[in-house]
Amino acid sequence: MKEGETVGSSDGGSESSRNRSSVQGKRLKQCFGFCAVGVLTDLLLGGFKIFMGWESGSISVIGDGFNNMTDAGSVFLLMLTFYFASRPSDREHPFGHGRMEYLNSTLMGTAVVYVGVSLLRESAEKIFHPQPVLFSMELMILLVTAIAGKLFLAWLYRTADEAVGSKAFRAYSADSLADVAATGGVLMSLLAEKFWGWTVDGWAGAAVSFVVLYAGYEILKSAVNALIGAPPDARLYQAMEKxxxxxPGIYGVHDMIIHDYGPGSQFVSAHAEMDSRMSLVESHQLADRIMQDMLHDFHAQTVIHVDPRAVDxxxxxxxxxxxxxAIIQSGLPVTFHDFFTAEKRDGIxxxxxxGLERECPLSDREIYDKIDSEMKKLNPNYVTELLVDRNFISGQRYGGISTAKK
Known part of the structure; x- marks a missing residue:
């Protein structure tokens, strides 16, 4: 290193930070754009239903119109969620506010489940006390318009999810599809009674309620898993690993963990195998370069743990x-990584x-005993030292001379 040169670059870090802020700002504008279209669509649908209900004197249609107005309000709250979630980290929230989007998805999932339970209860009442559904062309136009509008919103929010990667938009898309299912059930009941004289409104509603309940369950499951900590997206994981x-100088990556604190707020830790002959400064420079590039390419704060490999x-x-x-002979469902050798006077x-490929009933000690036994069959001079990773949680290290002598 030249005199005055420092490892890493504060300018590079500042530039990456500015790039990240620029990306977050662009994402926020996209989210606001999608939400604005959603709010406008719900307001138009709600206004149309209220007008049709007023003209026909139908209280239920007017009520459904105001329901669309509340949908517009919930999308406006989503806009506020995106705004607060995009705020930078502070002393009380050192990892940012991105998980607010997951919280919003949890609330939406709860609302969808409530709608499903309410629809099931109303459908049960109609099954035991069936009432005829009055057919009218105005009602047909209203139902078809509502289905078309909600299908558009489902597509819009799904497109938004793909564009910005937000579970909240995914939840709103599922909610719109649930509305389509509910309205579609009413439409089918109306046609069945008009052309065949079948009063199936209650049964159709019950079937739709289970669809809505399942949608709500999926929304809640996805959001809660994100809050608790779920496996990362496989494509993202593979891209980072690649x-x-x-x-050059990296001979393998393992034990990579992606900590998700919301869209655009990810922290990565990974073990990288490097040539054991590299100096501390050289390995640090390589690790620092990787961390800067990961921040630039994936907007992820990264920590690299260096593992030596005896490539010479x-x-x-x-x-x-x-x-x-030895692993094949043992029959254990394991793979190995972080492999290092040292030839000493007392053995190799x-x-x-x-790492476990699937569940294994054996304890870590029993796994060690089987592997060590098979290794000794191949070469009595082998001194095995290992630990077992179970879902990124490392256990006690077994092996070495002290263990071999026991």
Missing amino acids: KINSY NPREPKYRKDLET HLSFEL
Whole structure:
């Protein structure tokens, strides 16, 4: 390093921070645009229904129109959610406010479940006390218009979800589809009674209520999982893993964890295998470069843990092959990573971690005993040291000379 040169770059960090703010600002504008169209559509639908209800004297149609007005209000609240969620981190919220979007999705899911329960209760009353549905061309036009409007909103919010990656928009899309199902049930009941004389309004409503309840369950499940902590999107995970692996000097990536604090607020930690001959400064410079690029490409704050790999040892591939053979012979559902060898006077030390491919009833100690036994069959000089990762949670390290002597 030259005199006065520092590892990393504050200018690069500031530029990445400005880029992130620019991306967040662009995303917020997109969210506001989609929400504005949604609010306008709900207001038009609500106004049309209120007018038709006033002309026909139907209180239920007027009530449904005001329901659309409340939908417009909920979308306006979503706009406020996006605004507050985009605010930068502060002392009380060091990881930002992005999870407010997941909270909004939870509230929407709860509302959809409430609609489903209410519809099921009303449908049960109609099954036991059926009432004829009065057919009119005005009502037909109203129902078809409502279905078309809600289908448009479902498409709009799904498009918005794909554009900005928001679970909140996904929830609103599901809510719009639930409204389509409910209105479609009324339309089918109306036609069935008009042309075949079947009074199926209650049964159709009950069937639709289960569709609505399932939609609400899916919304709640997705939102709550995001709040608790769910596995990351597989495509995003693979893209990040590929990015880190693309750097010269990186020989593998494992134990990568993506911590999600809301759209655009992600923190990543990963173990990267580097040549054991690299100096501390060289490995730090490479890790720092990766972190800056991850911030630029994925807007994710990244921490790289460096694992050494003995790439200069010509016998290392043979040791890896023996470990693969031992795993196959053991019949255990495991893979290995973080493999490192050290040839010492007391034996050939093999240090690695095991990841479970599926559930395994054996304890970590029992897994160690089986692997160590198979390794000793291949070469009595092997000294095995391992730990088992269970869903990113590492257990106790087993092996080494102290364990071998017991």
